[in-house]
Amino acid sequence: xxxxxxxxxxxxxxxxxxxxxxxxxxxxxxxxxxxxxxxxxxxxxxxxxxxxxxxxxxxxxxxxxxxxxxxxxxxxxxxxxxxxxxxxxxxxxxxxxxxxxxxxxxxxxxxxxxxxxxxxxxxxxxxxxxxxxxxxxxxxxxxxxxxxxxxxxxxxxxxxxxxxxxxxxxxxxxxxxxxxxxxxxxxxxxxxxxxxxxxxxxxxxxxxxxxxxxxxxxxxxxxxxxxxxxxxxxxxxxxxxxxxxxxxxxxxxxxxxxxxxxxxxxxxxxxxxxxxxxxxxxxxxxxxxxxxxxxxxxxxxxxxxxxxxxxxxxxxxxxxxxxxxxxxxxxxxxxxxxxxxxxxxxxxxxxxxxxxxxxxxxxxxxxxxxxxxxxxxxxxxxxxxxxxxxxxxxxxxxxxxxxxxxxxxxxxxxxxxxxxxxxxxxxxxxxxxxxxxxxxxxxxxxxxxxxxxxxxxxxxxxxxxxxxxxxxxxxxxxxxxxxxxxxxxxxxxxxxxxxxxxxxxxxxxxxxxxxxxxxxxxxxxxxxxxxxxxxxxxxxxxxxxxxxxxxxxxxxxxxxxxxxxxxxxxxxxxxxxxxxxxxxx
Numbered sequence: 001x002x003x004x005x006x007x008x009x010x011x012x013x014x015x016x017x018x019x020x021x022x023x024x025x026x027x028x029x030x031x032x033x034x035x036x037x038x039x040x041x042x043x044x045x046x047x048x049x050x051x052x053x054x055x056x057x058x059x060x061x062x063x064x065x066x067x068x069x070x071x072x073x074x075x076x077x078x079x080x081x082x083x084x085x086x087x088x089x090x091x092x093x094x095x096x097x098x099x100x101x102x103x104x105x106x107x108x109x110x111x112x113x114x115x116x117x118x119x120x121x122x123x124x125x126x127x128x129x130x131x132x133x134x135x136x137x138x139x140x141x142x143x144x145x146x147x148x149x150x151x152x153x154x155x156x157x158x159x160x161x162x163x164x165x166x167x168x169x170x171x172x173x174x175x176x177x178x179x180x181x182x183x184x185x186x187x188x189x190x191x192x193x194x195x196x197x198x199x200x201x202x203x204x205x206x207x208x209x210x211x212x213x214x215x216x217x218x219x220x221x222x223x224x225x226x227x228x229x230x231x232x233x234x235x236x237x238x239x240x241x242x243x244x245x246x247x248x249x250x251x252x253x254x255x256x257x258x259x260x261x262x263x264x265x266x267x268x269x270x271x272x273x274x275x276x277x278x279x280x281x282x283x284x285x286x287x288x289x290x291x292x293x294x295x296x297x298x299x300x301x302x303x304x305x306x307x308x309x310x311x312x313x314x315x316x317x318x319x320x321x322x323x324x325x326x327x328x329x330x331x332x333x334x335x336x337x338x339x340x341x342x343x344x345x346x347x348x349x350x351x352x353x354x355x356x357x358x359x360x361x362x363x364x365x366x367x368x369x370x371x372x373x374x375x376x377x378x379x380x381x382x383x384x385x386x387x388x389x390x391x392x393x394x395x396x397x398x399x400x401x402x403x404x405x406x407x408x409x410x411x412x413x414x415x416x417x418x419x420x421x422x423x424x425x426x427x428x429x430x431x432x433x434x435x436x437x438x439x440x441x442x443x444x445x446x447x448x449x450x451x452x453x454x455x456x457x458x459x460x461x462x463x464x465x466x467x468x469x470x471x472x473x474x475x476x477x478x479x480x481x482x483x484x485x486x487x488x489x490x491x492x493x494x495x496x497x498x499x500x501x502x503x504x505x506x507x508x509x510x511x512x513x514x515x516x517x518x519x520x521x522x523x524x525x526x527x528x529x530x531x532x533x534x535x536x537x538x539x540x541x542x543x544x545x546x547x548x549x550x551x552x553x554x555x556x557x558x559x560x561x562x563x564x565x566x567x568x569x570x571x572x573x574x575x576x577x578x579x580x581x582x583x584x585x
Contacts, residue, residue: 001023004401006404010405011114013063014034014415014416016408019031020388020404026389027385030381032377032408034418043367046364048364053072057369058072060369062416063414064103064348064349064350064414067348068348069160070223074343075343076162076344078340080335080337082163082335084163087330090324091150092150093222093320094150094320095147095160097313098146098147101310101313103350104313108191109136109191110133110137113125115409142180145180149177161332164331174324178317185282185314188311192282192311195303195307200303203387206386208263208265208382209259210269211227211274212266212351214226215275220275222271229243230273237354243259245258251544254418263379264378265376266352272287272291273295273296286311299383337359348371351376354368354370372417380411384408387407388404443496446476446482447477448465451479451502454558454560456557456559456563457553460500460501460569464573464574466478468574471578496545501551503552504552504553505552508552510566512549512550512552514548
């Protein structure tokens with residue numbers, strides 16, 4: 001049995017990894033894991049006004065901030081009965097095109113292309129391809145300019161509001177954007193050629209389901225009130241849950257989605273597969289020239305699909321601005337409703353994004369956000385599995401790591417978007433006992449006490465480790481004694497590790513908490529003493545098998561005496577562990 005692991009994926013947004021488990025000639029499993037801990041965006045919206053919510057939820061991500069803004073605006077306006085004028089829709093489409101250009105140019109040239117040209121990163125690639133790198137950066141800057149013009153800032157701008165815009169861009173600003181888009185066209189045409197003609201490997205290739213917004217009127221686009229699937233099925237966006245069917249997995253903070261029990265993909269490749277025949281102009285010509293059967297089953301062609309969408313977006317800018325300039329600037333559409341429900345569906349650069357809200361008495365009473373990466377996660381795992389097994393069968397085991405890296409990067413995952421929590425529940429008083437009991441009796445843990453004994457309750461970890469040692473637990477260590485490299489030695493590397501520390505988690509003094517170490521590892525407020533272990537050698541397998549036992553302190557003042565609540569908590573933990581004889585050394 002062996003594993004191939006990428007602990008930290010390079011050139012993707014956020015912190016994620018992948019591991020493949022191999023038993024002989026069989027790949028027994030692949031796990032795409034998201035390390036970033038859940039953020040409570042959905043719960044934070046509860047009780048907020050619609051306007052507050054519109055400002056809050058785009059903070060999920062600084063990359064697709066305007067896609068989230070557009071989705072929440074569409075959802076709120078549906079819930080509140082707001083119908084915006086045509087010019088508002090056109091200007092919102094323009095801001096969305098800016099985000100597509102910014103995101104696609106970054107991914108195609110600076111994140112994906114180095115893989116195919118044999119460079120470790122874009123900086124190395126720039127030494128041999130300075131012109132392409134420079135133009136890619138200029139395209140990205142142009143996308144940022146559009147976003148800033150329409151939104152007030154290119155990250156988390158507040159100009160788009162319920163009912164319209166706080167301020168419409170001037171005629172001169174729109175004309176400049178239009179002319180600048182036209183100036184880029186020769187290089188955008190070259191971009192489509194570069195990425196459509198790249199030598200994409202033929203592994204993995206397998207059919208999947210594709211889903212995206214259906215813009216209506218037989219057009220290509222990034223907004224719709226329906227969802228269209230590659231099977232030809234149409235789903236009303238208000239019924240989005242019939243597509244997504246979210247569920248959770250134990251190895252990732254990112255939720256998953258299955259349609260009719262099977263993985264599916266969203267994103268540029270899904271849009272081109274489902275809507276590509278609708279492209280016209282130069283984008284339509286490129287689609288007819290380059291599109292083929294492999295686009296329907298090889299996720300690596302998402303890079304080519306993004307290049308086609310860059311071409312579409314640059315072309316579309318001119319027509320959007322020409323239409324908008326014919327119309328007068330609208331004022332804000334006001335609303336009077338204080339209750340309603342609504343879904344906003346848009347195509348973010350990485351795929352279909354859903355925002356759903358319920359408004360009660362003028363406040364958000366329910367929120368549900370489903371992001372593209374959360375929908376793609378199962379297909380990412382499936383394609384990585386297929387690639388790993390095919391390469392193993394071909395005797396190319398050494399290529400598995402790089403190919404999984406290539407597959408995941410082709411999806412351009414937005415990991416920050418993928419992690420959020422829809423429900424907050426409080427663990428019962430003795431939940432730590434239940435969690436501790438899940439460690440098998442036959443797996444002797446290593447206990448590491450953290451803290452400073454001269455600062456009252458801060459020394460509880462060290463004191464508990466000493467008490468365990470005196471009770472016969474040989475592998476109960478104090479903070480300075482073990483190093484991460486020691487924990488990787490034979491005899492230690494496969495055993496559970498339990499770190500013990502005073503931990504302020506806002507509870508009453510003496511309250512005990514027990515949870516996986518990875519939950520603390522990406523939270524600076526919890527991991528202040530864990531850095532030597534996390535940064536200097538713990539493997540992913542050890543991280544998965546490590547835990548933090550925290551006790552809420554009463555005092556961190558100078559002195560070597562524990563407070564009474566913390567002393568009693570120490571005795572409770574010690575008693576619980578001592579009654580597990582199979583753990584004693």
